[in-house]
Amino acid sequence: xxxxxxxxxxxxxxxxxxxxxxxxxxxxxxxxxxxxxxxxxxxxxxxxxxxxxxxxxxxxxxxxxxxxxxxxxxxxxxxxxxxxxxxxxxxxxxxxxxxxxxxxxxxxxxxxxxxxxxxxxxxxxxxxxxxxxxxxxxxxxxxxxxxxxxxxxxxxxxxxxxxxxxxxxxxxxxxxxxxxxxxxxxxxxxxxxxxxxxxxxxxxxxxxxxxxxxxxxxxxxxxxxxxxxxxxxxxxxxxxxxxxxxxxxxxxxxxxxxxxxxxxxxxxxxxxxxxxxxxxxxxxxxxxxxxxxxxxxxxxxxxxxxxx
Amino acid sequence: xxxxxxxxxxxxxxxxxxxxxxxxxxxxxxxxxxxxxxxxxxxxxxxxxxxxxxxxxxxxxxxxxxxxxxxxxxxxxxxxxxxxxxxxxxxxxxxxxxxxxxxxxxxxxxxxxxxxxxxxxxxxxxxxxxxxxxxxxxxxxxxxxxxxxxxxxxxxxxxxxxxxxxxxxxxxxxxxxxxxxxxxxxxxxxxxxxxxxxxxxxxxxxxxxxxxxxxxxxxxxxxxxxxxxxxxxxxxxxxxxxxxxxxxxxxxxxxxxxxxxxxxxxxxxxxxxxxxxxxxxxxxxxxxxxxxxxxxxxxxxxxxxxxxxxxxxxxxxxxxxxxxxxxxxxxxxxxxxxxxxxxxxxxxxxxxxxxxxxxxxxxxxxxxxxxxxxxxxxxxxxxxxxxxxxxxxxxxxxxxxxxxxxxxxxxxxxxxxxxxxxxxxxxxxxxxxxxxxxxxxxx
Numbered sequence: 011x012x013x014x015x016x017x018x019x020x021x022x023x024x025x026x027x028x029x030x031x032x033x034x035x036x037x038x039x040x041x042x043x044x045x046x047x048x049x050x051x052x053x054x055x056x057x058x059x060x061x062x063x064x065x066x067x068x069x070x071x072x073x074x075x076x077x078x079x080x081x082x083x084x085x086x087x088x089x090x091x092x093x094x095x096x097x098x099x100x101x102x103x104x105x106x107x108x109x110x111x112x113x114x115x116x117x118x119x120x121x122x123x124x125x126x127x128x129x130x131x132x133x134x135x136x137x138x139x140x141x142x143x144x145x146x147x148x149x150x151x152x153x154x155x156x157x158x159x160x161x162x163x164x165x166x167x168x169x170x171x172x173x174x175x176x177x178x179x180x181x182x183x184x185x186x187x188x189x190x191x192x193x194x195x196x197x198x199x200x201x202x203x204x205x206x207x208x209x210x211x212x213x214x215x216x217x218x219x220x221x222x223x224x225x226x227x228x229x230x231x232x233x234x235x236x237x238x239x240x241x242x243x244x245x246x247x248x249x250x251x252x253x254x255x256x257x258x259x260x261x262x263x264x265x266x267x268x269x270x271x272x273x274x275x276x277x278x279x280x281x282x283x284x285x286x287x288x289x290x291x292x293x294x295x296x297x298x299x300x301x302x303x304x305x306x307x308x309x310x311x312x313x314x315x316x317x318x
Numbered sequence: 319x320x321x322x323x324x325x326x327x328x329x330x331x332x333x334x335x336x337x338x339x340x341x342x343x344x345x346x347x348x349x350x351x352x353x354x355x356x357x358x359x360x361x362x363x364x365x366x367x368x369x370x371x372x373x374x375x376x377x378x379x380x381x382x383x384x385x386x387x388x389x390x391x392x393x394x395x396x397x398x399x400x401x402x403x404x405x406x407x408x409x410x411x412x413x414x415x416x417x418x419x420x421x422x423x424x425x426x427x428x429x430x431x432x433x434x435x436x437x438x439x440x441x442x443x444x445x446x447x448x449x450x451x452x453x454x455x456x457x458x459x460x461x462x463x464x465x466x467x468x469x470x471x472x473x474x475x476x477x478x479x480x481x482x483x484x485x486x487x488x489x490x491x492x493x494x495x496x497x498x499x500x501x502x503x504x505x506x507x508x509x510x511x512x513x514x515x516x517x518x519x520x521x522x523x524x525x526x527x528x529x530x531x532x533x534x535x536x537x538x539x540x541x542x543x544x545x546x547x548x549x550x551x552x553x554x555x556x557x558x559x560x561x562x563x564x565x566x567x568x569x570x571x572x573x574x575x576x577x578x579x580x581x582x583x584x585x586x587x588x589x590x591x592x593x594x595x596x597x598x599x600x601x602x603x604x605x606x607x608x609x610x611x612x613x614x615x616x617x618x619x620x621x622x623x624x625x626x627x628x629x630x631x632x633x634x635x636x637x638x639x640x641x642x643x644x645x646x647x648x649x650x651x652x653x654x655x656x657x658x659x660x661x662x663x664x665x666x667x668x669x670x671x672x673x674x675x676x677x678x679x680x681x682x683x684x685x686x687x688x689x690x691x692x693x694x695x696x697x698x699x700x701x702x703x704x705x706x707x708x709x710x711x712x713x714x715x716x717x718x719x720x721x722x723x724x725x726x727x728x729x730x731x732x733x734x735x736x737x738x739x740x741x742x743x744x745x746x747x748x749x750x751x752x753x754x755x756x757x758x759x760x761x
Contacts, residue, residue: 125657125658126657126658129679129680130680130740130743131683131740131743131744133710133743133744133747135747136740136743136744136746136747139746139747139750140408140654140743141407141408141409141654141657142404142408142409142410142657148409148410
């Protein structure tokens with residue numbers, strides 16, 4: 011008999027508790043849009059923060075809340091993923107050009123000799139908080155790999171020969187983690203071009219030409235030659251430094267040929283035909299000459315700006 | 319039983335090789351580079367331009383705000399240029415290059431060594447003179463002294479503490495100054511007391527400088543307002559908060575300034591500079607710098623003009639030894655390795671330490687073994703192992719709530735860590751970031 015009483019009383023308690031729980035759950039129910047779950051499922055689930063939100067769930071919530079998707083974009087999933095999200099929400103996806111991270115420093119160990127040795131904690135952030143770096147260039151890569159640590163997608167690696175990070179374009183999702191991690195602001199997210207072709211000024215040295223050239227043989231010396239040769243107005247000069255606007259650049263490669271220090275880098279292009287191949291630039295006559303053409307160049311630049 | 323601070327602290331080897339070397343005047347350099355930011359606060363604004371003739375003691379850069387300090391020419395000659403150059407901070411900074419020609423001083427400066435004891439006791443007159451002379455804390459923090467002498471409304475200074483601790487190993491600049499310029503330091507102390515309106519001053523000196531304690535005790539035998547306090551040898555006793563605790567037993571609350579417990583702390587070097595500024599009209603253009611190291615052939619204490627390149631000091635101390643691993647501006651605990659020997663001596667340079675290669679190399683960092691030694695030695699009662707981890711992982715809110723801003727960067731944790739972890743490297747980084755966050759919140 012004891013067993014029967016036990017079963018009956020336990021069942022009674024269970025049923026009572028279930029009824030109470032049911033009413034409590036009804037009373038304190040929080041309504042959540044079921045589409046949030048759907049949108050979250052459509053997202054890649056990387057939780058990288060590249061969209062600017064704390065994770066995929068937070069991004070999904072703001073997608074559902076938003077009146078249109080123009081300000082919201084998941085760089086990892088790209089346009090396909092955003093189309094999926096737009097379908098769920100019955101909105102229109104805004105197509106964005108995919109981007110890729112680009113490291114704007116070209117000063118490897120051979121081009122940018124070390125002037126001292128750092129033996130503190132192996133972190134770019136720590137090194138940058140202490141001094142300008144192991145080389146004469148205070149703008150260049152510190153080579154401790156904070157960007158590599160920051161990358162969740164295994165898309166950036168240090169090249170042991172040059173001591174510079176290299177981006178694997180296929181893996182890079184342009185989440186921007188490395189951009190934030192770099193204390194020297196060397197990494198930029200640039201528009202992806204067909205066949206992963208790229209032309210950019212791989213330098214951020216704002217020193218005057220002579221100073222820049224002294225510390226690094228591939229530094230931008232601000233000579234403005236590329237600025238003058240560019241047929242598409244894609245190049246701007248500021249603080250002794252050229253910058254190529256990826257939106258305007260048509261990848262014609264004229265600036266690459268013109269650059270006296272090879273600071274402008276072209277990537278993933280087929281080899282040039284022999285007739286356009288210029289003889290290699292003489293590296294010797296640099297330091298004295300670098301500063302001289304600069305002033306006249308800056309003048310002509312301002313003139314150009316005025317005439318525009 | 320000698321007084322000291324209660325929690326934490328370490329005992330690094332003292333290595334005070336230059337303790338018995340009298341202060342020598344260093345020969346004038348050929349050219350100097352005088353940075354316009356040699357103090358905490360806003361950089362000074364340059365008043366001279368290329369080609370200007372300057373005299374010793376002439377003001378060449380005007381204070382750029384309330385917390386800032388004037389900069390004076392330490393030499394006479396022609397201004398070569400006003401440009402950027404790397405200083406001991408490791409980054410290029412604005413400064414004034416002067417080519418030295420002769421040694422012509424401003425007429426108002428009294429250049430002889432005769433002791434002048436009488437001074438005008440009006441607080442404002444003294445503070446104005448100190449402000450004009452561009453005096454900053456010479457212990458290393460380089461906080462403008464005139465700001466310290468004007469406590470914020472609502473707080474009142476009760477005592478002045480003169481810091482003669484010099485707890486950094488190797489350094490002997492303050493030690494020599496106390497021995498050789500004891501009378502001047504005492505006059506400087508009285509001037510500072512008058513400026514603050516206090517009638518009690520303590521001079522804290524660690525017990526490894528018995529001769530300095532003896533000398534100053536002898537000079538103050540008939541004076542009850544200045545008391546010499548011998549302290550137990552322990553690093554970092556020269557830290558402002560540690561010194562206040564050691565001398566008075568009072569503890570400065572977290573985030574507060576020493577004035578919160580009624581104390582104002584100044585270095586002995588600062589007291590001497592105050593004496594020279596008020597009594598001799600001489601601005602802060604030179605300071606004592608110890609040049610030392612295990613393999614340095616002639617460890618010395620030099621009276622150096624501000625702006626002199628470090629390599630001239632090293633040459634005068636017998637040249638750079640062959641086994642040099644690092645050249646450090648400051649002491650071995652808190653000093654900073656310099657990347658070039660062209661950096662100038664500034665107002666905050668207390669020593670140039672040349673470390674042999676085997677001592678200078680840092681060992682490879684290993685995993686934390688949870689021994690808790692860093693917690694035991696932290697003089698601020700923090701948990702360095704935890705602060706390092708949160709800084710490394712960039713958890714800034716946690717770093718802030720764990721009082722990272724109370725860290726005085728003394729380096730006791732890194733010094734004592736058996737796993738050679740770069741604790742202070744990361745804590746300093748975190749402190750910078752959290753400081754930024756706090757400032758941006760206030761705006």
